[in-house]
Structures are given as C-alpha cells and as structure tokens.
Amino acid sequence: MPELRKDYFTNRLVLISPERIKRPTEFRVAKNTKSTPILSISPDCPFCPGNEDKTPPAELVLVGRENSLLKLADSESERVTGWTVRYFPNKFPAVSPDSETRYNDPPLQSEPAFGYHHVMIVTPKHDASYFSLPTEQWVDILATVQDRVRWLYSKKTVSYVSVFINSGTDAGASFAHPHLQTLTLTRLPPLIQEEAETMHRDMTELSTCSMCKVLSIEMNGPRQILQTDNFVAFAPWASTHAYEFWIFPKRHETSFLKVSQKEIEDLARMLRATLGGLGATLSSPAFNLAFHISSEKKTTKQIHWHLEVYPQVVKWAGLEKGSGVYVNPVPPEEAAKALGASSRREIAQMIGII
Numbered sequence: 547m548p549e550l551r552k553d554y555f556t557n558r559l560v561l562i563s564p565e566r567i568k569r570p571t572e573f574r575v576a577k578n579t580k581s582t583p584i585l586s587i588s589p590d591c592p593f594c595p596g597n598e599d600k601t602p603p604a605e606l607v608l609v610g611r612e613n614s615l616l617k618l619a620d621s622e623s624e625r626v627t628g629w630t631v632r633y634f635p636n637k638f639p640a641v642s643p644d645s646e647t648r649y650n651d652p653p654l655q656s657e658p659a660f661g662y663h664h665v666m667i668v669t670p671k672h673d674a675s676y677f678s679l680p681t682e683q684w685v686d687i688l689a690t691v692q693d694r695v696r697w698l699y700s701k702k703t704v705s706y707v708s709v710f711i712n713s714g715t716d717a718g719a720s721f722a723h724p725h726l727q728t729l730t731l732t733r734l735p736p737l738i739q740e741e742a743e744t745m746h747r748d749m750t751e752l753s754t755c756s757m758c759k760v761l762s763i764e765m766n767g768p769r770q771i772l773q774t775d776n777f778v779a780f781a782p783w784a785s786t787h788a789y790e791f792w793i794f795p796k797r798h799e800t801s802f803l804k805v806s807q808k809e810i811e812d813l814a815r816m817l818r819a820t821l822g823g824l825g826a827t828l829s830s831p832a833f834n835l836a837f838h839i840s841s842e843k844k845t846t847k848q849i850h851w852h853l854e855v856y857p858q859v860v861k862w863a864g865l866e867k868g869s870g871v872y873v874n875p876v877p878p879e880e881a882a883k884a885l886g887a888s889s890r891r892e893i894a895q896m897i898g899i900i
C-alpha cells in the first residue's frame with residue numbers, strides 16, 4: 547500500500563510506492579560499467595597524473611613522503627607530481643569571486659553569484675571506483691575537505707560551503723576520473739536553511755536537537771544500515787531516492803571543522819563499507835553524495851552535520867519536477883536491509899573475515 551511520508555525537517559513529501567517496482571519498465575538499475583577497457587592512466591583525462599598542466603594550478607596538493615603527508619601547491623610554471631589528492635579552481639565555475647552582475651529587486655530578483663568553485667581529484671588512479679576506494683584514501687580526502695572548508699569559510703563572501711560528489715554520467719559527472727567539488731554560496735541553500743530552522747526551533751522550544759532525536763529512533767531500528775564507533779548510517783524515513791542513505795555522527799556536533807582525526811578515520815571506514823555495499827547491491831550505480839554542514843558564520847543557524855547519498859536508479863519525472871512530491875518505489879526499510887547486508891559483507895572483507 548502506498549504511503550505519503552514527510553521528511554524529518556523539511557517540507558519534502560515522498561510517496562513510498564512499492565507497487566510501482568512491479569511495473570516492468572519502471573525500475574532500472576543504472577550501471578557505470580564501461581564496455582571499453584579501463585586504464586589506470588588515461589592519456590586524454592585532464593585529471594590524470596602527467597596532465598597536471600591541463601588544469602589550473604592546484605592550490606593544495608597532498609604528496610606522501612616517507613610516512614608523512616606533505617601539503618604542497620602548484621605554481622603557474624611548475625606542477626607538483628606524485629600526488630595522492632589535488633585541489634584546484636574549476637575551469638568552468640558556476641560562481642565567481644568577481645561576478646559583476648547587478649542586484650535586482652523582485653519579481654526579476656537577482657544578485658551577483660559571488661563564490662569559489664573547486665575540483666578535488668580524489669585519487670591519481672583513473673580507473674579507481676568510489677565503491678572500492680581504500681579507507682586510507684578516504685582519510686586523505688576527508689582531511690583535505692576539512693582543510694579546504696576551513697579555508698573557504700575564512701573568505702568574506704562565503705556563507706555556505708557546499709561539498710558534493712557526482713559519480714557516473716546519470717549523476718551529472720562530466721569526467722569518469724573520481725573527483726569531488728566544493729562550491730561556495732553567499733547565503734544558506736534552501737535545504738540547509740529548512741533543516742537549520744527546524745533544529746533551531748526544537749533547540750529553543752524543547753532544548754533538544756531534532757537530529758539527535760531522529761538518531762535515537764533510527765539507531766537499531768528497521769532503517770539502520772551500519773554503525774561504527776562514532777557514526778551511524780540509515781535509510782531516511784522519507785527517502786526521496788531509492789536506496790538513499792545518510793551518515794550521521796552519533797555525537798551531537800554542528801561543526802564539520804571540529805571532527806577529530808580519529809573520527810575522520812572512522813568516517814573513512816564507514817564510507818568504504820557503505821559505498822562498497824551500495825556498489826555491490828546495485829551493480830555500481832551512478833550516485834550523488836552531499837555534505838550537509840553548518841555555516842561557520844556566526845549569524846546563521848546551525849545543523850547537526852551529516853552526509854547524504856542519493857543513488858540515481860530511478861529518474862525524477864513529472865510529479866517530482868512539477869510538484870516537489872517524490873515517488874520512491876523502494877521502501878527505505880527494504881533498502882536498509884539490502885544495503886546493511888552488503889555493507890556488513892564489505893566490513894567482513896575489510897577485516898579479513900571472509
């Protein structure tokens with residue numbers, strides 16, 4: 547029986563409609579698998595080692611040297627080689643630090659899109675997959691994200707730093723080489739604003755964090771996927787995407803900048819296991835991953851930070867686009883069962899049980 551569910555925080559509505567999955571043409575698993583042979587380095591890929599001069603100079607390059615990690619930077623004339631992670635300005639940015647657009651009042655309201663748009667190459671290996679990226683590589687990526695988010699929030703025009711991954715063409719990725727992006731905004735994006743307002747209201751009226759309350763329900767419940775020492779992954783109650791899952795720190799924490807090295811290592815394990823589980827469950831689907839973090843600017847409301855993963859297995863159509871009501875043919879309880887089993891298998895493989 548279909549059910550209309552409302553998101554914990556926002557006004558998004560989701561029709562959980564398992565009946566729809568029975569329609570033969572309704573549910574197709576998108577595959578990232580390529581028919582051409584995959585190379586460790588692709589000569590045409592601007593993100594591959596050897597092609598560093600095809601991107602703008604990197605502002606941060608991680609290089610491993612004798613058990614330590616150096617933070618270096620390219621110069622206009624010389625590029626750092628032998629890197630593990632590279633971070634540079636997007637060649638085709640969606641926002642710009644020197645936008646000259648005018649401010650306009652409603653109904654044709656507009657303002658300059660001030661901001662910084664960067665690309666992070668998360669591995670030197672062209673054929674690496676997010677579904678099997680080693681835990682140690684995730685540690686380097688997450689530490690670099692934290693470093694850059696801190697740096698971006700120190701900029702005057704930045705109210706919010708959006709951190710996201712597009713993996714696979716169905717998820718909007720233009721390049722196969724695994725990468726991540728950061729993009730800054732001069733105001734809180736609507737989804738974060740809605741979450742922050744709900745949390746702020748509950749904090750003020752009930753003296754509780756609404757997300758901590760959700761965690762107490764979802765932890766050990768039918769939608770839980772996996773727990774580590776510090777994190778819990780679960781399929782949200784009103785998942786807008788089939789097999790969507792969220793990863794939350796168990797401890798109430800609003801600032802991603804305060805995440806410790808130990809927690810980064812734990813989150814890296816969680817990502818390795820859950821993305822590995824997602825890849826195994828759905829034959830490596832296209833997906834998006836977004837960080838939901840608090841603004842570090844004092845004037846804005848805070849959220850309990852977390853990650854959200856949206857597999858792209860069912861296309862949004864007329865109802866979703868036209869009304870903001872989402873149809874999800876896979877009940878989150880079933881998604882959690884499947885993702886939980888395969889994520890636990892990944893953990894067992896990681897620690898060598900199977």
Ligand SMILES: [Zn+2]
Binds near residue numbers: 587591593671672
């Ligand atoms: Zn490449």
Ligand SMILES: [Zn+2]
Binds near residue numbers: 798
């Ligand atoms: Zn909380």
